[in-house]
Amino acid sequence: MKKNITVINGDGIGPEVTAQSIKVLNAIADRYDHEFNYTYCLMGADAIDKTGSPLPDETIASCLNSDAVLFGAIGHPKYDNDPTAKVRPEQGLLKLRKALQLYANIRPITTYAALQHLSPLKPKHLEGVDFIIFRELTGGIYFGKKELSEDQNTALDECIYTSDEVVRIAKLAFEFAGNRKRKLTLVDKSNVLETSRLWRRVVKEIAPQYPTVAVDYMFVDNAAMQIILNPKQFDVILTENMFGDILSDEASVLAGSLGLSPSASVGTGTAMFEPIHGSYPQAAGKDIANPLGSILSTAMMLEYMQMHEEAAIVRSAVEWTLQNRFVTKDIDPINFYFTSTIGDLVSDCITNKITGEVNQSNIELRKSTII
């Protein structure tokens, strides 16, 4: 198959982690005789430096003309530390999500047996944890009216949702739940917020169309606790934009690191695949960031392109690295491997270049097992 992919490296660790996903895509192309053509485009602080805009028009055009978009991360401390900056890297990402109408951000939370002993949580809480957060991505407080008074002492962020915005993501989430463990939890703050009461009403109205799916409703403050206390209870969590942003970073701790969490942003335009983490500026250029969030996002991209066997191969190569303790510094701060080494290992695993037993403590021995 031939596919055109727009690649947006972005800022900080974005280029490093995305480079590992490109290695993986090339390994898949090699093994399955596919052709992936990459168009590199700008977004974020990098784009502001080079063009003055966080999202140049060419980037939007390229995304719209592609089969999929692979995105790293954006963000830079010079903007994070300057609340008065009018042009900001994050505006690029929000504008692109809107331009591609990516209304659903799908964030799976998976735990790995090989990492459970390293988690801050007890292994008995982690076994069998496997849920998906459906985060609404093009509405809510992120996209409402923003105002700062003339004297700069009063600020406003408006949160707006329409029932249509709730319906389209709720239907997607119900369909996913129907093909999984058949449970959907709507997370909201309907005891306080009018928008949350709209979400709850609409979900209650839709629920009878999916009779096999059990629905429950949970306030977001309780959900934040339940995700840590009893994560096994969840199958599909459906929630609005900002709650989903916060809860998914929290839930990534269950897997062992924010750097492991992938996502797919889908809607009516070209889908975009992005790790949930940010540009982690402290690690930029050091080759220490975990690339698996990006690589697993690439597996989601392959699924989306109907390459199911290819996606499964990527996931099993990732699991192979974890089982053999080839992990980055976030997972094991003492015995760790570089970002680029993990990308090489996953790719070599895909192209069957790794054979025999591997001793994780000896990098030379590892090299000797690569033909």
Ligand SMILES: NC(=O)c1ccc[n+]([C@@H]2O[C@H](COP(=O)([O-])OP(=O)(O)OC[C@H]3O[C@@H](n4cnc5c(N)ncnc54)[C@H](O)[C@@H]3O)[C@@H](O)[C@H]2O)c1
């Ligand atoms: N989708 C995105 O592009 C995105 C997402 C979140 C934050 N941001 C931006 O990123 C910048 C930094 O924000 P932040 O520090 O709050 O969030 P961050 O996700 O960049 O990092 C938070 C912490 O998570 C860990 N981490 C993140 N990614 C990792 C990886 N791949 N490997 C290992 N550890 C990893 C690190 O401990 C890091 O200190 C900001 O400018 C922010 O706006 C962008």
Ligand SMILES: CC(C)[C@H](C(=O)O)[C@@H](O)C(=O)O
């Ligand atoms: C950078 C920021 C705009 C973004 C968000 O809040 O959506 C990020 O945190 C994410 O999770 O992708």
Ligand SMILES: [Mg+2]
């Ligand atoms: Mg976030």
